[in-house]
Amino acid sequence: MSDVKPRIRLPRTAKAGxxxxxxxxxxxVMETGLxxxxxxxxIPRMIINxxxxxxxxxxxxxxxxxxxxxxxPYVEFDIMIGEATEVVFTWYEDGGAVYTETKELSFG
Amino acid sequence: MKTFTLNKLMASAAVCMVALSGAASADPHPDAELIIEGELNVKVRAEPAAHLDGAVPEIYSGWLFRTDETRSLQMDDFENPAMLGVEAGQDAWNTVEGAAGKSCADCHGDAAESMKGVRAVMPKVNDNGDLWSTEDYVNNCRTERMEADALKWNSGDLNNMVAYISVQSRGMPVAVQIDGEAEPFWERGKDMYYTRFGQLELSCASCHEENYGMNIRADHLSQGQINGFPTYRLKQGKLISTHNRFRGCIRDTRAESFAMGSQEFRELELYVASRGLGLDTEGVAVRN
Structure with missing residues (x-):
């Protein structure tokens, strides 16, 4: 699907620990299939599953x-920060399409 | 049993009667301030414009009538679902469409520059002396300059484009012209505002001037300001245009409503916008 567009917001500065x-x-669109x-x-179901x-x-x-x-879908969560900077996000769609985004944390 | 039923009937009749005159359960929020992204301060309370002649003591953005959760959505662009429409509008802005092979950007360049303040003065009388809403300007560009098809009123594509244009005026004072060539349109809009429509015989003023802050059944009445349009309406789960809301309001009075994009609604839009003189443009807002 062409209108799938991930958006991610990380904190401006992260601190280890x-x-x-x-x-x-x-x-x-998250078409329910109903x-x-x-x-x-x-209309066939087409959601991020x-x-x-x-x-x-x-x-x-x-x-x-x-x-x-x-x-x-909007998802908000906390993660514990360690040494690594790279955060990888993946969305799996019905029908097998996969959307991946990688973001770098900046340490303040 | 019979008495019980009768009592219940009488009770519900009483509820109906006090529906409009009932106690104000939730007036506009007394001190909330709309600060978007912690940076942009948007004025949500103001002294009424002179033309209101004391009809209301203070003017309030619809933002102040919504719940804490809804208000906070609009303070963060990431959480504001209307920003998805803005993004789509931005993409469309740079997309070539139509026989002339042009995009919006080919003529207007960077919208952040060229569209700044545009939404704040809409609707506006054009060079031919017609009153036009933002949608009319967009569609005129499409048919005349791009040689593309006009977009349907309140369609996702048109609302997204208007949203992208509106965002460029966010935080700027509402500045519609109501005198000079705009005056006859404004006068007709004002007449319409105070005209009772439908089987319920409600005018715009019945709810939004005389009873804002009250509940009409489950609905918390605002002053009906339109400085936040196009608005992401949670009930509909999408961006809606000013005229879509007008149409819904008049329909809810059990009247035959006007069409979106009709001359009547353009004039009403001008008058209602002028009731918000003093507020800042909020587009794109989030409401219930």
Whole structure:
């Protein structure tokens, strides 16, 4: 799908040993699979079904999303900051498409 | 049993009667300040414009009538769902469309420069003496300069474009012209504002001037300011245009409403915008 666009906000400065708040939002229609089009045919389900976050090579968040999740899912969570700077975010879409974004933490 | 039912009926009738005159359960927030991204201070309270002639003691942005959660969404661009529309509008701004092979950016360059302050003066009388909303200007550019199809009123594409244009005026004072050539339009808009519509015989003023701060059934009435449009309405889960809200309000009076993009709504838009003179442009706002 062409309109899938991930957005991520990391704290301006991170400190090792402290929790950092991470906000993510992906623009996505999240078609539930329950709606019908004007001809009465079911519109196939097309949602982001899994979202993960890896920090320093370690999986820190792995969540399953279901059909009741609203369009443009917004996920906010905290991670404990260690030495690593790289944070990898991955969205898995129905049908197998995968969207990955990598962000660098800046230490203050 | 019969008495019980009757009592219940009478009770609900009483509830209906006090629906408009009932106690003010939640007036506008007394001291909340709208500061977007911790930087941009947007004025949400102001002295009424002279033309209001004391109809309301103070003017309030609709932002002040919403819940803490809704208000906080608008203070953070990341959490503001309307910013997705703004981004889409930005993409469209730079996209070539139509037979002339032009994009918005080809003529107007950087919107942050060229569109600054545009939303604050809308709607506005154009060179031909017609009153135009932002949507009309966008569509005129599309059909005349780009040779593309006009976008449908309140369509996602048009609202996104208007949102992108509006954001460039965020924090600038509402500055619609109401005198001179705009005056006849403004006068008709004012007449409409005070005209009762529908089976419920409600005018705009019935709710938004005489009873703001009260609840009409479950709805917390604001002053009906439009400085925050296009607005992301949580109920609809998308950006909506001023005219979409007008249409909904008049429909809710059980009247046959006007069409979005109609002359009546342009004039009403001008008048309602002028009631917000003193406030800052908020577009793009988040409301319930």
């Amino acid at each position: 402290q929790a950092a708040e991470i906000k993510t939002l992906v623009s996505h 709606r019908k089009d004007s001809d009465g045919n079911t 899994r979202f993960t976050c890896e920090y320093g090579g370690e999986m820190v968040l792995d969540m399953a999303l279901e059909g009741a999740v609203s369009a443009n």
